Amino acid sequence: MRDAAILLLNLGGPVNLGQVEPFLGELFGDRELIRLPGPAWLQPPFARLIARLRAPGARGRYAEIGGGSPLLRESAYQAAALRSALRAAGRQEAVxxxxxxxxxxxxxxxxxxxxxxIRKLVPVTLYPHDCRATTGSSLRELAVEATRAGMELLPGVNHYATDPDYLDALERPLRAALAELPGATVIFSAHSLPVRQIEAGDPYEREIRATREALIxxxxxIPGGYIQAYQSRTGPVRWLEPPLKGVLESMGGRDVIVVPMSFVSEHIETLHELDIEYRHVADQxxxxxxRRIPAPGTDPAYIRCLTRxxxxILP
Structure with missing residues (x-):
C-alpha cells in the first residue's frame, strides 16, 4: 500500500531541558493517563500548575541522564530497523x-x-501491554486527528504481551544475567497504574501477568524465585502493588535482577529511576x-516481533 504509513506509537519525551515543563503539562493534562480530582475542565490548569511545580526536579533528573530523554533517538532506531525488515520483505510503506x-x-x-x-494509517504500538492509559490514549488522539485530516485509520498492532519473539527479547538477557548470578531473585518491574483503572476494566495488569507467567x-x-513489582507511581491514589522500593528494601544481602518488562526503550524510567534512584535504594x-537487564530496543527478536x-495485518 503505497498510500499507507505505519505509525509507531509511544509516549515521547523532552529532548532537552527546555522541553521538560511543556512535556509534563501534556502528560498531566491527559485525563486518560492521569485523572486529577475535579471536573474535566479543571484538569488543564491543574496540569500546568503541577508541571511548573515538578519541572525543577524533573529537569535535574533529565540532566543526570544527558540533558534530555533518549526516547526519540531510541524509537528512531526501532523505526529504522522495522523499515529495513519490511523493505527486505518487499513492503514499501512509510514508517x-x-x-x-x-x-x-x-x-x-x-x-x-x-x-x-498518504491516505491510510496503520498504528503499531511500542507499548507491549494493552492499556487504556497508553495505547488507548494514543489511538484515541490518532483517531481524532485522522478524522480531521480525512485519513483512514486501519486496524493495527495494539499489544503483544506473549508474542514469542517479544518474549525472546526479554528471555535472552535474563538468562545471561542468571548465568552470572544463579542465586539471584528476579524482580519484574512494570509501570504502575491506579487500581481504580484496573477495577474499571483496564486489561493492563492481566497483560503484565501474562508476560511474567510466560517468561517463568x-x-x-530458580533458587532466588520471582517477584512482581511496580514503579513510577505519582499522586495520592491507590496504585498497583507491591512498590519496587519496598521490595528492594526487603532484599538485603541478596542478588537481584530487575527486568523492566513494560518498557521497550531506554528512557527516564529505566536510566534514572531504575539505574540511579533504585540502585541507591538497593545499596542502602x-x-x-x-543488576538491571536492558530494554529490548533494537534486539533482533523484538524487531522480528514487530515485523511479523x-x-x-497488511493486505
Missing amino acids: KLCFRYAGPRAAGLLKALKGDG ARIGE AGIRTY RVLE
Whole structure:
C-alpha cells in the first residue's frame, strides 16, 4: 500500500531541558493517563500548575541522564530497523514515529503525510501491554486527528504481551544475567497504574501477568524465585502493588535482577529511576548485587516481533 504509513506509537519525551515543563503539562493534562480530582475542565490548569511545580526536579533528573530523554533517538532506531525488515520483505510503506506528549505529534505528522499522498494509517504500538492509559490514549488522539485530516485509520498492532519473539527479547538477557548470578531473585518491574483503572476494566495488569507467567514458564523455577513489582507511581491514589522500593528494601544481602518488562526503550524510567534512584535504594538496603537487564530496543527478536505482526495485518 503505497498510500499507507505505519505509525509507531509511544509516549515521547523532552529532548532537552527546555522541553521538560511543556512535556509534563501534556502528560498531566491527559485525563486518560492521569485523572486529577475535579471536573474535566479543571484538569488543564491543574496540569500546568503541577508541571511548573515538578519541572525543577524533573529537569535535574533529565540532566543526570544527558540533558534530555533518549526516547526519540531510541524509537528512531526501532523505526529504522522495522523499515529495513519490511523493505527486505518487499513492503514499501512509510514508517514514522507518532508520539503522544512530545513531537512528532499526530496533528502535524498527519498533515505532512497527507501532503505526501498518504491516505491510510496503520498504528503499531511500542507499548507491549494493552492499556487504556497508553495505547488507548494514543489511538484515541490518532483517531481524532485522522478524522480531521480525512485519513483512514486501519486496524493495527495494539499489544503483544506473549508474542514469542517479544518474549525472546526479554528471555535472552535474563538468562545471561542468571548465568552470572544463579542465586539471584528476579524482580519484574512494570509501570504502575491506579487500581481504580484496573477495577474499571483496564486489561493492563492481566497483560503484565501474562508476560511474567510466560517468561517463568520458559526459564523454570530458580533458587532466588520471582517477584512482581511496580514503579513510577505519582499522586495520592491507590496504585498497583507491591512498590519496587519496598521490595528492594526487603532484599538485603541478596542478588537481584530487575527486568523492566513494560518498557521497550531506554528512557527516564529505566536510566534514572531504575539505574540511579533504585540502585541507591538497593545499596542502602544492603543488596549484594543489583543488576538491571536492558530494554529490548533494537534486539533482533523484538524487531522480528514487530515485523511479523505488521506483515500479518497488511493486505
